[in-house]
Amino acid sequence: MYYISHLSKDRKLKKLLEAAKPHKLIKRKNICTYLCASIMSQQLSTKVADVIYQRFLNLYGGKEPTPQQIIETSSETLRSIGLSNAKASYIKNVAQFELEQGMDHKKLNKMRNEEVIEYLTAIKGVGRWTVEMLLMFALGREDVFAIDDLGVQNAMIGLYKLDRTDKKKFREDLLKISEKWSPYRTYACVHLWRWKDNAPVKSVKKKNAKK
Numbered sequence: 001m002y003y004i005s006h007l008s009k010d011r012k013l014k015k016l017l018e019a020a021k022p023h024k025l026i027k028r029k030n031i032c033t034y035l036c037a038s039i040m041s042q043q044l045s046t047k048v049a050d051v052i053y054q055r056f057l058n059l060y061g062g063k064e065p066t067p068q069q070i071i072e073t074s075s076e077t078l079r080s081i082g083l084s085n086a087k088a089s090y091i092k093n094v095a096q097f098e099l100e101q102g103m104d105h106k107k108l109n110k111m112r113n114e115e116v117i118e119y120l121t122a123i124k125g126v127g128r129w130t131v132e133m134l135l136m137f138a139l140g141r142e143d144v145f146a147i148d149d150l151g152v153q154n155a156m157i158g159l160y161k162l163d164r165t166d167k168k169k170f171r172e173d174l175l176k177i178s179e180k181w182s183p184y185r186t187y188a189c190v191h192l193w194r195w196k197d198n199a200p201v202k203s204v205k206k207k208n209a210k211k
Contacts, residue, residue: 001022001023001024001187003142003184003187004017004022006181006184007181007184007187007188007191009180010177010180010181012159012160013159013181013188013191016159016191016192016194016195017191020191020194020195023187023190023191025136025137025140025141025142025186025187026137026140027105027138027139027140028105028137028138028139029105030064031098031103031104031105031108031134031138031139032067032094032095032098032103033064033065034134034137034138035094035103035120035126035130035134035138036056036070036091036094036095037049037053037056038130038133038134039087039090039091039094039125039126039130040052040053040056040083040087040091041053042087042130048082051082052081052082052083055081055082056078056081059073059077059081067094067095067096067098067099068095068099070091070092070094070095071092071095071096071099075088075089075092078091078092086125087125089124089125090123090124090125090126091125093123093124093125093126094123094125094126097120097122097123103119103120105138105139108139109139113135113141113143113144116131116134116135116139117131117132117135120134128148129146129148129149132144132146132149133146135186136186136189136190141186142183142184142185142186142187143182143183143184143185143186144185144186144189145175145178145181145185145186145188145189146189147171147174147175147178149189151192151193151196151197152189152192152193153174154196155192155193155195155196156174156177156192158196159192159195160173160177162174
C-alpha cells in the first residue's frame with residue numbers, strides 16, 4: 001500500500017509494518033447506524049458488542065433501521081437487548097439529530113476533520129473519540145490521530161518507551177511522534193492497535209489489563 005513507504009521512515013513503526021498486512025479504509029453511507037453501533041459498543045468487548053448490535057438489527061427484521069424507526073422504538077425495548085438507559089437515550093439522540101440536522105455522508109464529506117468533530121459532538125452521548133473512530137472507519141479519513149485512545153497510548157508507550165507520569169509531557173510526546181506520520185496517521189493507529197492486540201504478554205498488555 002502507498003502509505004507504507006511514508007510510515008516506514010519511522011524505524012520503530014517500520015518493524016510493525018513489515019510484520020503486518022496492509023490495511024484498506026472503507027467508506028460507509030449509513031453514518032447514523034454506524035454512530036449508533038459505536039455508542040452500543042462503548043466499554044464492551046467486541047464479541048458482546050456484536051451480539052447486542054445483532055439484537056438491535058433483529059428488532060427491525062435484520063435490517064438497518066431508519067432514524068424514525070429508532071425514535072419510535074421504546075426505551076424499554078432498547079434496554080431489553082442489553083443497552084443501558086444512557087445508551088438507549090444516546091441512540092435516540094443520534095436518530096433525532098439525523099432527522100433535524102442531518103449527517104449524510106455527502107454532507108460530512110464536505111467538512112474537515114475538526115468540523116465533523118465539532119458538528120457531531122453537539123449530540124449528547126457522542127464524544128470526540130467516537131467521532132474520531134467514525135472519521136477513520138466510516139468516512140475513510142486517512143489522517144486522524146486518536147490521541148486519547150488507550151490502545152494507541154499503550155502501544156506507543158511500549159514501542160517508544162514513553163512515560164505517562166507527566167500527562168502534559170506525555171501528550172506532547174505523542175503528538176510529536178505522530179506528526180511524522182501525517183498525512184497517514186489513521187493507518188499508523190490501525191497498525192498500533194494490531195500490534196498491541198497481537199503482542200506477546202509484556203508491559204503494554206499488563207498496563208492495558210489493569211484499566
